[in-house]
Amino acid sequence: MESRLVLYGASGHCKVIIDIIESLLLKVDLIIDDNRNVDLLCGRSVVSTKEATLSKNDSLIISIGNNSARKNIAKGLDSNFLSVVHARAIVSKNIEFGLGNVVMPLATINSGAKIGSHCIINTNSIVEHDCIIGDFVHISPRASLAGNVQVGEGTQIGIGAVVIQNIKIGKWAMIGAGSIIISDVPDYAVVVGNPGRIIKYNNND
Numbered sequence: 001m002e003s004r005l006v007l008y009g010a011s012g013h014c015k016v017i018i019d020i021i022e023s024l025l026l027k028v029d030l031i032i033d034d035n036r037n038v039d040l041l042c043g044r045s046v047v048s049t050k051e052a053t054l055s056k057n058d059s060l061i062i063s064i065g066n067n068s069a070r071k072n073i074a075k076g077l078d079s080n081f082l083s084v085v086h087a088r089a090i091v092s093k094n095i096e097f098g099l100g101n102v103v104m105p106l107a108t109i110n111s112g113a114k115i116g117s118h119c120i121i122n123t124n125s126i127v128e129h130d131c132i133i134g135d136f137v138h139i140s141p142r143a144s145l146a147g148n149v150q151v152g153e154g155t156q157i158g159i160g161a162v163v164i165q166n167i168k169i170g171k172w173a174m175i176g177a178g179s180i181i182i183s184d185v186p187d188y189a190v191v192v193g194n195p196g197r198i199i200k201y202n203n204n205d
């Protein structure tokens, strides 16, 4: 059976992944989503998981922005996950890079970085040298991580946030839009402002 490129989740995030795939001169073969309110995305048909029989030969990206949702879907699938990097992203050859990741246009990942699986490195974000990024992390547009920052599983670094060098951010934390992080952040913390302060904790992943 021939190999198809499959996107799971007909979201706004999915639209940007389609652009990434086209930037690589590849094509999307199938979009699946069980939300039957969406049957067309960027002119393409969207089918349910019941209608789509996935094969072991398919390459799949979970095209959903929510980190927990991506994790839940990934847990239930025994698929061949594909990572894609926009043709206009800048990614060092000297990095470790997992499966199911998407790297958006103008993002930069510098030498020595380790990126887990099912991560989103969004538009114009910066992941500096030697950063360690866990699975299901989202580095939002224009967020910047200085050198040697660690980000735990499932954490989102909000749009335009800045993290100085050598900081450790725990798992399933949320760094608010535009925040400036100058000290370590515990697991599940929601942090906002300059300098970042904890306003609450997420109660689960």
Ligand SMILES: CC(=O)SCCNC(=O)CCNC(=O)[C@H](O)C(C)(C)COP(=O)(O)OP(=O)(O)OC[C@H]1O[C@@H](n2cnc3c(N)ncnc32)[C@H](O)[C@@H]1OP(=O)(O)O
Residues within 6 Å of the ligand: 122, 140, 141, 157, 158, 159, 174, 175, 176, 177, 178, 179, 190, 191, 192, 193, 199
């Ligand atoms: C392509 C894409 O679209 S990618 C998506 C990118 N999106 C983002 O990065 C979103 C980031 N999200 C945020 O910044 C959110 O405001 C969150 C998650 C930090 C907080 O959201 P909520 O839990 O709904 O908190 P809520 O809005 O109730 O705010 C709580 C308090 O924190 C303050 N606050 C919230 N966000 C911020 C922020 N980014 N910076 C400073 N203060 C903030 C609020 O003013 C409020 O203060 P108050 O209690 O004194 O009134």
